[in-house]
Each structure stands twice: as C-alpha cells, then as structure tokens.
Amino acid sequence: MRHRLISLGTPMSLVSDHTPPAPAISMATAGDYFALMKPRVMSLVVFTALVGIVLAPAGQHPLIAAVALLLIAVGAGASGALNMWYDADIDQVMVRTRGRPIPAGKITRGEAFAFGITLSVGATLFLGLFTNWLAAGLLGFTIFFYVAIYTMWLKRKTEQNIVIGGAAGAFPPMVGYAAMTGTISIEGIVLFIVIFMWTPPHFWALALLKERDYGDAGVPMMPNASGSNKTRQQIVIYTAIYLATTFLPVIAGFAGLLYLVGNLVLSGLFGLATWRVFQRRDGEAGETAAKQLFAFSILQLFLVFTLLLAEAGFGLRFAIPGFGT
Amino acid sequence: MSDTDPGPIVLTAEQIKRRKARSLAIALVLVSFIVIVYLVTVVKLGPGILNRSL
Numbered sequence: 001m002r003h004r005l006i007s008l009g010t011p012m013s014l015v016s017d018h019t020p021p022a023p024a025i026s027m028a029t030a031g032d033y034f035a036l037m038k039p040r041v042m043s044l045v046v047f048t049a050l051v052g053i054v055l056a057p058a059g060q061h062p063l064i065a066a067v068a069l070l071l072i073a074v075g076a077g078a079s080g081a082l083n084m085w086y087d088a089d090i091d092q093v094m095v096r097t098r099g100r101p102i103p104a105g106k107i108t109r110g111e112a113f114a115f116g117i118t119l120s121v122g123a124t125l126f127l128g129l130f131t132n133w134l135a136a137g138l139l140g141f142t143i144f145f146y147v148a149i150y151t152m153w154l155k156r157k158t159e160q161n162i163v164i165g166g167a168a169g170a171f172p173p174m175v176g177y178a179a180m181t182g183t184i185s186i187e188g189i190v191l192f193i194v195i196f197m198w199t200p201p202h203f204w205a206l207a208l209l210k211e212r213d214y215g216d217a218g219v220p221m222m223p224n225a226s227g228s229n230k231t232r233q234q235i236v237i238y239t240a241i242y243l244a245t246t247f248l249p250v251i252a253g254f255a256g257l258l259y260l261v262g263n264l265v266l267s268g269l270f271g272l273a274t275w276r277v278f279q280r281r282d283g284e285a286g287e288t289a290a291k292q293l294f295a296f297s298i299l300q301l302f303l304v305f306t307l308l309l310a311e312a313g314f315g316l317r318f319a320i321p322g323f324g325t
Numbered sequence: 326m327s328d329t330d331p332g333p334i335v336l337t338a339e340q341i342k343r344r345k346a347r348s349l350a351i352a353l354v355l356v357s358f359i360v361i362v363y364l365v366t367v368v369k370l371g372p373g374i375l376n377r378s379l
Contacts, residue, residue: 025336027343030350061368067361130365 026111032101036084036112037077037119044301045076045172048195051305052176054313055187055254060131060180068131068179072172075123075139079146079168081116085109086151090217096210116147127179135179142171156218159225166199167192190248197242198301201235201274205294208232208277209287232278235293239274243267246304256317259307266300273297 049072053065060068084091084102088109091097101107107115120143128136150165173195174188207214207221208228215224222231246263249255255263273296276289311317336344367374 025334025340026347027340029343029346033350063364063368067365070361130369 026107028101028106028111032106033115036081036101036107036115038080038083039077041080041169042073042076044298045169046073047302048191048305049073049172049176051308051312052173052188052191053180054309055173055191056177056180056185064130065180068127068135069176071123071127071130072139072175072179074119075127075143076172078116078119078123079143081112081119082143082147083151085112085116086147087155088112090156090219093217094210094213096213127175131179132182134182134184135175138171138175138178138184142168142175145171156220159220159222161220162203163200166196166203169199170195186252187249187254190245190252190254193248194242194245194304195301197238197245198297200238201242202294202297202301204231204235204238205277205290205297208290209294228281232281236274236278239270243270249308250320254312255308256311257320258316258318259311260320262307263304266303270296270300 046069049069053069084100087097088102091100092103097103102109102112120140124136124140124143127139146165146168150161150168154161154165170192173191174184177183177185177188204222207223208231211221211223211228214221222234246267247260250260250263273289273293277286277293280286280289
C-alpha cells in the first residue's frame with residue numbers, strides 16, 4: 001500500500017526544516033492515532049463534561065447522555081489532533097513533545113489533519129443530531145477556539161496565550177449541560193469561569209519547568225518572555241482569583257456543605273503549593289515546588305469536580321444555611 | 326516496464342501486521358458507530374418506532 005503524502009501548507013517558514021520525512025508506507029498503529037487525540041487532556045474534558053451533564057436536570061435518556069459525552073470526548077480528541085498537525089514543527093523541537101506521533105515519524109501531518117477534521121465535523125454533526133444544535137455549536141466553537149484562536153494565533157504570538165486560550169478547555173461542562181437541556185445555564189457559566197481561571201497557574205507551573213524547552217521552540221510562554229519572577233507573581237495573583245472562583249458554585253446555589261468543606265481544604269493546599277513556588281525560586285527546591293504545583297493543580301481540579309459530582313449524582317448535597325441549597 | 330520502474334511495492338511482514346491492526350481498529354470503530362446510531366434511533370423514537378403506516 002502506497003501512502004500519498006498530502007501537502008497542507010506549513011504554519012511557519014521553518015516548519016519544513018524540522019518536520020521529519022514521513023515513511024512512504026505507514027507503520028502507524030491505532031494507538032498512535034489515539035495518542036494524537038491527547039488522551040490525558042481528553043480525560044479531564046470527559047470528566048468536567050460529565051459533571052456538566054450530571055448537574056443538568058434529568059430528562060434525557062442515559063444512553064443519549066453517554067453518547068453525548070463520547071462525542072464531546074471525540075471533539076476534544078479531534079482538536080488535539082489538529083493542534084498536533086499545526087504544531088508539528090515546535091513539537092519536534094521540544095523535548096516534552098518530541099515523542100508525539102508526528103515528530104516521531106509515525107503519522108504524517110496530512111494524515112493528522114484529515115483525522116482531526118473528520119472527527120471534528122463528525123462529532124459536531126452527530127452531537128447536533130442526537131441532542132441539540134446549541135450543544136453542537138458550542139462543541140464546534142470549542143474546537144475552533146482551541147485550533148484557530150489558541151494554536152494558530154495566540155500560542156506563538158503572546159505570553160498571554162494560555163490565559164485567553166484556556167477558554168477552550170473551559171467549555172466542556174457548558175457543552176455537557178447544553179446537550180442535556182438545550183440551554184446555557186448559570187452552572188455551565190460558573191464551571192467555565194472555574195476552569196478558565198485554573199488554567200494560568202496550572203500551565204505557568206509547567207512553563208517554569210519547561211522554560212528552556214519553550215524558549216528553544218520560540219513559544220512566548222510567560223517565564224521565557226517576561227522572566228520567572230514575573231511568572232511567579234502572576235501565578236500568585238491568578239491562584240488567588242482562581243481559588244475565589246471555586247466558591248462560586250456555593251454562591252450560585254448548586255453546591256452544598258460537602259463541597260464547601262472539601263473546597264476549603266483543597267484551596268488551602270493549592271494556596272500552600274503556590275506560596276512554595278513563589279518563595280522557592282532557585283535550584284532543585286524551585287523546580288520541585290513548580291512540579292508539585294503542576295501535579296497538584298490537576299488533582300485539585302479533579303477533586304473539585306468530584307465533589308460536585310458526588311453532591312449532584314449521589315445525593316450528597318447538604319444545605320448550607322443562608323445559601324438555599 | 327521501464328528500467329527505472331521499481332516495480333510493485335512488497336510489504337514486509339511487520340507492515341502487513343500493522344496494516345491489519347489498523348484495518349481492525351477501523352472496523353471496530355465503524356461497527357460501534359453503527360450500533361450507537363441504531364440504539365440512539367430506538368431511544369429517540371421510543372414506542373413510536375413501531376407506529377408507522379404499512
């Protein structure tokens with residue numbers, strides 16, 4: 001079987017210098033295509049979208065909810081594939097991303113593009129047919145935002161890339177809720193704000209660790225564009241705002257006592273991890289602090305959403321006096 | 326056939342194995358997709374699925 005190599009243009013003039021020649025005969029496995037969908041990112045998308053679905057008033061059949069979740073996951077995976085298609089040049093340069101299917105020479109850029117576009121269109125269309133067109137529109141916009149606004153425009157232009165681009169990762173709960181109800185609700189908006197504000201401290205902790213990597217690739221992340229000290233200040237500011245937003249579900253009336261207590265503990269730990277990053281700036285201690293914040297931020301967001309899921313899905317929502325839940 | 330024509334491509338055993346694995350994965354995805362569309366149709370139409378003019 002001979003694979004025709006499809007030329008789809010290059011995002012930057014230097015791309016062709018870095019992108020490895022693809023094999024004439026594909027040696028890719030199904031696992032390579034799955035890796036193209038960024039499964040770890042996809043898992044967080046699935047989980048946050050699930051919370052959006054569970055928070056929605058009952059009405060849809062469980063099978064429709066499950067299929068909607070699957071289609072949101074496929075949409076997220078498709079945007080991951082399109083991100084890898086466009087970023088193949090810088091993925092080749094960065095140590096962290098060098099093993100991805102395109103720079104590793106397992107999948108060609110053209111194949112990744114075709115795979116990503118097919119899944120994007122398919123997931124959006126079928127979400128519309130199976131649930132409603134508001135949810136489909138939101139999913140389509142999320143993919144567009146991640147690929148065109150974040151990947152193609154902001155990522156290489158501004159150190160604020162992940163502040164604005166983080167919106168793409170914040171949409172899934174809203175899409176999940178919309179798929180179940182056909183509306184945009186306060187729950188979806190609040191969860192959007194929570195994830196949106198979580199993204200900067202999470203990503204900047206990673207950027208502190210991979211400062212050189214991003215610098216080599218020419219991606220203007222905050223540490224290599226404005227220095228690690230400013231990044232640490234920004235992490236503290238954004239963490240403060242983020243932790244405040246995690247109490248919005250209580251104020252908005254869709255989280256109860258369990259969430260409040262759990263979130264107080266998690267916020268304290270997140271604040272501590274951030275403070276360590278701010279204080280320990282050099283050497284191994286600084287690196288360890290950034291690593292801990294990065295890892296804990298993932299766990300913390302997961303647990304915040306787990307608390308919401310436990311309350312809404314398992315009847316563990318107990319009223320907080322004065323908040324009417 | 327000209328002298329410069331390399332002739333038909335002969336796949337190695339590993340290439341055949343990987344192509345087979347990819348084909349199987351595509352088949353699985355397609356069958357799953359058909360099952361999903363079928364089940365969603367049944368769920369969405371509900372009891373009305375039997376209610377059609379003959």
